[in-house]
Amino acid sequence: MNLFADIKTLVLQSLDAMVTAGDLPEGLDMSNVSVEPPRDASHGDMATNAAMVLAKPAARKPRDIADALASRLAEDPRVASADVAGPGFLNLRLDPALWFSTIVTALDHGTDFGRSDMGKGQKVNVEFVSANPTGPLHVGHTRGAVFGDALAGLLDFAGYDVTREYYINDGGAQVDVLARSAYLRYREANGEAVEFVDGTYPGDYLIPVGQALAEKYGDSLMDAPEDVWLDDLRSFATDAMLDLIRADLKALGVEMDVFFSEKSLYGTGRIEAALEDLDSKGLIYEGVLEPPKGKTPEDWEAREQTLFRSTAHGDDVDRPVKKSDGSWTYFAPDIAYHYDKVTRGFDSLIDVFGADHGGYVKRMKAAVAALSDDRVPLDVKLTQLVKLYKNGEPFKMSKRAGTFVTLRDVVDQVGADVTRFVMLTRKNDAPLDFDFDKAMEQSKDNPVFYVQYAHARVQSLLRRGAEAGIDTSAAALSAADLSRLGHPAELALAQKLASWPRLLELAAQHHEPHRIAFYLYELASEFHSLQHLGKLEPAQRFLVDGDAATSSARLALAAAVAVVIAGGLGILGVTPVNEM
Structure with missing residues (x-):
């Protein structure tokens, strides 16, 4: 299914033949041999570095290896030419029919075209969003949610066994603040005028929680001290916020496989077990840290603490896991949580963090490396900030949230599909400007519209072809005479x-x-260009009057484009449209 992989296999087979013939010595490491598109498209269709990477270990001149390899590759009918360039780079041109054969492959496999077994069923845990359960998700969480879910979809498509996981940060002081804020809404629901002081959550989203508490408790808690109601309200409000978060994620098309509670780590021995594992490896000790950067010894009070020797696994400094008063640091439960992931048998871990967690990456990687004896890799992906604009102005905060723009604000404005695609139009670690007006604009400058329009255009072509009496089923089009194709723009699209x-x-x-x-x-741009060519050159239209064979071949090419667009959008969690 992967043409580049097929040609790489041909190159490796040719190199093996050269070894058998004595043109190359035995025992060469071929792992660095690659077949890729050339940097300059005018040089050919593909290029291989084989001669360059094998020259030194083979004690041969790269040019000599390249010449011999070129001769062998040229004998294969798939290779139109093999030309040596410079000191030993080898550029290949393929028979155009090979490129066009991709059309048949795409139509035969449908949206599974490109699916691979690269992952070989390895278990991957993708943890993302993981917002504090204190309110609705905001726009920063939206980007992390889209990125994490799309990454999980991509890995699944590549043959990995993926688990989508949400870490509920319900073990810290913020959930106590949530409980106190919900209590204020409870008092309000009982007719009292309340004031939200600094450190509480004033968003309207807690109004229904307060009303529900009033229905449950009546006025029985109005005069009760905090120690009477704090635990119950903490649990009640956290559950309500999780329901809200699940609903927000569902509106975006995200469904988690696992919700893991930080609170479940406390008082259960699970934190102690993780640290005992590290201690057994000589990585836990009592010590005193140096003053942080920017602090002088005079400004720093040195205290003996329980430390994790994270520098043994690539961190800059060792990290405290227990404070001098005996309580856990915030890092300790995170170690325990990742220890739990490791013991669940995952082959690799991916954490998607917000941009403000950049300083946390090295210590977390060190912990996972230590806990897994370097068996389980951890990749931490940081998602940068999102700036929202509407009518040329920054988009204002949400009254409902109190202090920020929510995920629902964004989805309600443009829909889940547009939200998801726009969030992926920049690399995750690059800042993103989200302009609501441009997101809904019907132009080439709007990538969401441009891609969706390409898919809808293909569907329109197929309907018109069917009306003209052409069988436009995938089975019929995959049997079309593709030798009718040959225009450079058609070849470029097939490539x-x-x-x-x-x-x-x-x-x-x-x-x-x-x-x-x-x-x-x-891909959409290539397709739209070919469609436009038909307006300039009528003979290049997808539907040619009186020429069903050519029309079928061109419709097959267009249908293959739709297959790939639908498959790609599916991975990203976006629904392709058939009409616009």
Whole structure:
């Protein structure tokens, strides 16, 4: 299914033949041999570095290896030419029919075109969003939710066994603040005028919680001291906020497999077990840290603490896990949580954090490396800030949230599909400007519209073809005479389609779902250009009067474009449209 992988296999087979023939020594490491698009498209269709990476270990001149390899590759009917450039780079041109054969592959596999077994069923945990359960999700969480869900979809498509997980931060002081804020709304529901002081949550979203508490408790808690109601209200309000968060995620099209409670780590021995594991490896000790950067010894009160020797696994400094008063630091439950992931048997972990967690990456990687004996890799992805604009002005905060723009504000403005695609039009670690007006604009400058329009245009072409008496089913189009294709623009579009499986594997390998959004825009652009060519040159229209064979071949090409767009949008969690 991956044409680049097929040609790489051909290159490796040719190199093996050269070893058998004595042109190359035995025992060469071929793992660094690659087949990729050339930097300059005018040089050919594909290029291989084989001669360059094998020259030194083979004690041969790269040019000599390249010449011999070129001769062997040229014998394969799929290779139109093999040309040596410079000191030993090898550029390949393929038979155009090979590129066009991708059309048949795409139509036969449908939206599964490009699906691979690269992951070989390895278990991957993708933890994302993980917002404090103190209110609705805001726009920053929206980006993390879209990125994490799209990444999980991509990895699933690449053959991994993926678990989507949400870490509920319900073990800290913020849930006590939530309980006190809900109590104020409870008093309000009982007819009292209340004032939200600094440190409480004033958002309207707690009004229904206060009303529900009033229905449950009446006025029985009005004069009760905090120690009477705090635990119950903490649990009640946290559950209500989790219901709100689940509803927000559902509105965005995100469904978690696991919700893991931080609170479940306390008082259960699970934090102690994780630290005992580290202690057994000589990584826990009592010590005193140096003053943080920017602090002089005079400003720093040195205290003996229980420390994790994270520097043994790449961190800059060792990290405290227990305070001098014996209580846990915020890092200790995070260690225990990741220990739980490791013991659940995941082969790799991915954490999606907000931009403000950049300083947390090294210590978390060190912890996972230590807990898993370097067996389980942890990749931490940071999502940068989102700036919202409407009518050329920054989008104002939500009254409902009290202090921020919510996920629902965004989805209600433009819909889940547009929200998701726009959030992936920049790499996760680059800032993103989200302009509501541009997101709804019907122009080439709006990537969401441009990609969706390409899919809708193909569906329109297929309907018109059917009206003209052409069988436009996938089975019929995959049997079309593709030798009718040959225009450079048609070839370029077929080549773009053929790069889809490779693009998917690279995106999965680097954990970069934005590559899919970029690719879909480029594919749509190639398609729209070919459609426009038909307006300038009537002979290049997709539907040619009186020429059913050519029309079928071109419709097959268009249908393959729709297949890839639908498959790519599906990975991103976006629904393709058939009419616009």
